Amino acid sequence: MFQAIMNLLSLWALPVIILLILTVxxxxxxxxxxxxxxxxxxxxxxAVNIIPYLVAIIVGISMFRASxxxxxxxxxxxxxxxxxxxxxxxxxxxxxxPLSGSAALGVFSDIVHTLGPDSYAAxxxxxxxxSSETTFYVLAVYFGAIGISKIRYALIVGxxxxxxxxxxxxxxxxxxx
Amino acid sequence: MNYIFYGLIxxxxxxxxxxxxxxEVVNSILTGAELSVKVAFSLIGVxxxxxxMMKIAQESGLVDFITKLIKPVTxxxxxxxxxxxxxxGDIAMSFSANALGLTNAATPIGIRAMEELQKHNKEKSxxxxxxxxxxxxxxxxxxxxxxxxxxxxxxxxxxxxxxxIAPTLLVTTIAFISAxxxxxxxxxxxxxxxxSGGES
Numbered sequence: 001m002f003q004a005i006m007n008l009l010s011l012w013a014l015p016v017i018i019l020l021i022l023t024v025x026x027x028x029x030x031x032x033x034x035x036x037x038x039x040x041x042x043x044x045x046x047a048v049n050i051i052p053y054l055v056a057i058i059v060g061i062s063m064f065r066a067s068x069x070x071x072x073x074x075x076x077x078x079x080x081x082x083x084x085x086x087x088x089x090x091x092x093x094x095x096x097x098p099l100s101g102s103a104a105l106g107v108f109s110d111i112v113h114t115l116g117p118d119s120y121a122a123x124x125x126x127x128x129x130x131s132s133e134t135t136f137y138v139l140a141v142y143f144g145a146i147g148i149s150k151i152r153y154a155l156i157v158g159x160x161x162x163x164x165x166x167x168x169x170x171x172x173x174x175x176x177x
Numbered sequence: 178m179n180y181i182f183y184g185l186i187x188x189x190x191x192x193x194x195x196x197x198x199x200x201e202v203v204n205s206i207l208t209g210a211e212l213s214v215k216v217a218f219s220l221i222g223v224x225x226x227x228x229x230m231m232k233i234a235q236e237s238g239l240v241d242f243i244t245k246l247i248k249p250v251t252x253x254x255x256x257x258x259x260x261x262x263x264x265x266g267d268i269a270m271s272f273s274a275n276a277l278g279l280t281n282a283a284t285p286i287g288i289r290a291m292e293e294l295q296k297h298n299k300e301k302s303x304x305x306x307x308x309x310x311x312x313x314x315x316x317x318x319x320x321x322x323x324x325x326x327x328x329x330x331x332x333x334x335x336x337x338x339x340x341x342i343a344p345t346l347l348v349t350t351i352a353f354i355s356a357x358x359x360x361x362x363x364x365x366x367x368x369x370x371x372x373s374g375g376e377s
Contacts (some may be wrong), residue, residue, distance in 0.1 A: 009322065013277045021230050025237040032233055039232025043225025046288055047217050054213035060185035062209030066201040067193035098316075109329055117335035126330060126341045130323025131349035135316040142312060143304065145288040146295045149178050150303040152370070153363040157309065158316035160359050165317070165352030172344045 046145055053144025057136055061099045070095050086170055087121035089114075093128055094166050098135035098159060105129065124173045132165050220284065227285040231270065240266035254357065255307045257297060264293030268311055275315065278324045287315060303370055310360045317356035319349050 025032050064070070074091050081091055089111050097104040108125045115121050135158040143151055193202035234240050244251075244266040251258075251265045258264055267290035274283035290311060298305040304312075323345045330338035 014279060014282070017274075017279075017282075018230065021234045021237070021239060024239050025233040028237040030233055030236045035232045035236050036229035038229075040225035040229035042228050043223075043285070044221050046228075046285070047221040047224050050220075051214060051217045054217055055210050056182055058213040058216070059206055059209035060182060060189070062205040062212070063189035063193070063202050064185050066198060066205035067189040067191075068196040068198050069188060069192040072192060072196075105325065105329070108326070109333075112329055112333045112335075117330045117333035117338070122330070122333075122335075123341055123344075126323065126326040127345045127348055130320060130326040130341065130345035131318065131352055133316050133318025138316050139312060141284065142287060142291050142315065143178075143308075146291045148295075148302060148304050148308070151178055152304050152309055153360075153367045154304055154309045154312045154316075155181065157313045157356060157359045157363055161313065161317045161352050161356035164355040165348060168348045168351040169344075172348050176344050 049147075050141055050144040053140045057140035061136060064099070065096070065103065084170060085174065087115075087124065089121050090125050090128070093125045097128060097132050098162050101134040101137065104134075120173070120177055123177050124169060127169045127173055128166060131169060132162055135159060135162055223281045224285040224288075227282045228289065231267070231286055231289060234270070235263065235266070240270065243269045254310055257305065258294065258307050259297070262293060262297065264290055264297070264307075267293055268314075272314060272319070276319055276321050278320055278322055287311075300370055305370060306364045309364070310357070313356040313360035314353070317349070317353040319353040321346065 022032060025035070070092060073095055074088075077091060078088065081088060092107045093104050093111070096107060108122075108129055111119075111125050112122045135155070139151060139155060139158065143149075143154070189202055190199070193199045231240070240263065241261075244261070244263075247265070247269050248260060251268065252260060255265065255268070267286055271283050271287040271290050274280075274286060291308065294305060294308050294311065295301065297307065322342060326341060326345070327338050330341070
């Protein structure tokens with residue numbers, strides 16, 4: 001029942017928003033087509049503007065992943081993991097999550113298939129993924145779009161919040177599953 | 178950003194060399210660069226669509242309505258931004274889209290919010306307090322339903338895939354609140370924008 005409601009909500013969220021915007025627009029006599037195309041013109045410009053920033057950050061992260069540095073961090077932290085009862089397999093998800101969404105999802109799928117979808121590791125990884133964002137990507141896209149290069153404390157806050165999120169995920173999962 | 182960029186690349190090359198993976202590191206430059214352009218191009222269409230929709234929402238007064246609705250909260254979070262700025266409406270819309278898991282809609286609207294915030298920014302190449310707050314809200318990744326994670330669990334035949342919803346909601350709320358508090362704390366103690374221009 002609950003699952004059916006959730007599925008329904010996910011399915012209808014977008015159509016409802018689009019209908020709402022268009023219907024209110026029509027009721028307020030907004031020239032829908034002209035306004036839409038006028039706003040949409042910026043889409044190309046913004047997407048092209050962020051390319052240099054994306055190249056810098058995505059190439060950096062790709063190199064970092066290819067270098068094997070993530071495995072080394074994992075090895076260095078294995079003692080801490082054992083103490084906190086975090087399954088070894090989940091650590092790569094936690095490290096990769098702020099760097100790359102697709103990579104984190106890849107590691108997560110791998111855990112689900114090797115250890116089973118009902119394992120503790122799979123659930124912890126699922127909560128970690130569901131409750132965080134790809135911090136580096138978000139920073140590159142949002143600041144890149146408006147040409148900000150001095151980001152001040154934005155990255156530190158993002159990463160600290162990620163760490164708090166991971167700690168919370170470990171605590172919550174430990175007491176619930 | 179300078180140090181992050183330098184650090185990522187130098188660490189990668191050194192650890193790559195130590196691990197005997199230098200060739201992979203070099204190859205990843207090409208694949209990474211290709212991926213960036215793919216990501217940007219895949220954004221063009223959806224960006225155009227949502228920027229178009231947002232323009233209608235703005236002209237119909239829908240954005241103003243939402244702006245007024247959430248004023249009590251945004252007034253505290255974004256002190257430097259005038260209450261009736263379109264930035265506030267964009268921030269609210271982008272946040273709602275993120276919470277509903279509509280990343281495709283959230284990114285274009287979020288970028289529009291950043292452009293509006295930039296109009297209130299005194300120094301155009303340095304992030305303002307309001308921008309850092311908005312980014313903190315975004316990187317915390319608040320989500321009501323972790324649709325992607327559930328989809329993977331369902332695909333693998335989990336017995337009860339939706340049981341992760343409650344813990345995820347709890348964790349994402351904790352992370353989200355910490356991000357806002359941290360942004361506020363750093364706002365107080367970090368060197369103000371004008372004098373130093375900040376670092377990295």
